[in-house]
Amino acid sequence: MRSAVYIALLAMPALACKDPFGSHVEQLGVDWMEWRNEVQRGTSIEIQTMGIMTCGGDYVRRFSVDEANSAIVFSPYEIVPEQPCQSIAPVLFSDRITLSGLEQGTYTLRSGDRVFGELTVTADPPAASRLLGAGRAAGVRDPDECVRLRPVMVYATLPIENQSDTTSWMSRFVTGEIIETSTPVCGASQVFHLISRE
Numbered sequence: 001m002r003s004a005v006y007i008a009l010l011a012m013p014a015l016a017c018k019d020p021f022g023s024h025v026e027q028l029g030v031d032w033m034e035w036r037n038e039v040q041r042g043t044s045i046e047i048q049t050m051g052i053m054t055c056g057g058d059y060v061r062r063f064s065v066d067e068a069n070s071a072i073v074f075s076p077y078e079i080v081p082e083q084p085c086q087s088i089a090p091v092l093f094s095d096r097i098t099l100s101g102l103e104q105g106t107y108t109l110r111s112g113d114r115v116f117g118e119l120t121v122t123a124d125p126p127a128a129s130r131l132l133g134a135g136r137a138a139g140v141r142d143p144d145e146c147v148r149l150r151p152v153m154v155y156a157t158l159p160i161e162n163q164s165d166t167t168s169w170m171s172r173f174v175t176g177e178i179i180e181t182s183t184p185v186c187g188a189s190q191v192f193h194l195i196s197r198e
Helices: none
Strands: 005-007 024-027 032-036 038-040 045-053 058-060 063-066 071-074 077-080 091-099 105-111 114-122 131-141 147-151 172-185 188-197
Touching: 032 105, 032 114, 045 071, 045 114, 114 131, 114 172
Parallel strands: 038 114, 071 105
Antiparallel strands: 005 063, 024 077, 032 045, 032 131, 045 091, 058 077, 063 071, 105 114, 131 147, 131 172, 172 188
16 A cells, blocks of 8 residues: 655654753643545645643644554654743643645544544545544633533633533543534533543
8 A cells, every 4th residue: 555654843852852952852742633524535634733832832743644544643742841831720732733735544643642533535525524622631610600511621612512411521532523503502602512531
């Protein structure tokens, strides 16, 4: 089978290696990912990634596409200064990566040893493309009594579709679908439909 690998960054310093300028490189882990489950071949593909990084660090995008192994792997890293700044709140990185030219087939989306889900490239327009979300998250109840998704354990975003789900799920790896609902939930028409949690 033909193997094609695209590297977002061709030259990369060794991870955790110090340089003469007093900074060093550290691997970053992707904590949350959003993507369309199906796209037509020849169409640009957007994948949103998020995670936590060092205060004062410089985020560097890095990913690869291995068509032979049907995988898209995200391996961002950061350049950390010798004396990082201090922050009470976690510092986030957020990156929207656009891919094009993928061959028809199904690809697993990975970061580190974690599989976030699958993306399928089809020959014809997909019948029902869905916006998926997966990663480390929590379900939290806000002061307005609305249960919301908190990706990367930092800030609450979309309301959970099933507001009767009162089970505590902190620091879980969850998968779900971001959908539009005809009946607003917590005043919002866009909600998170929870599919699974580990």
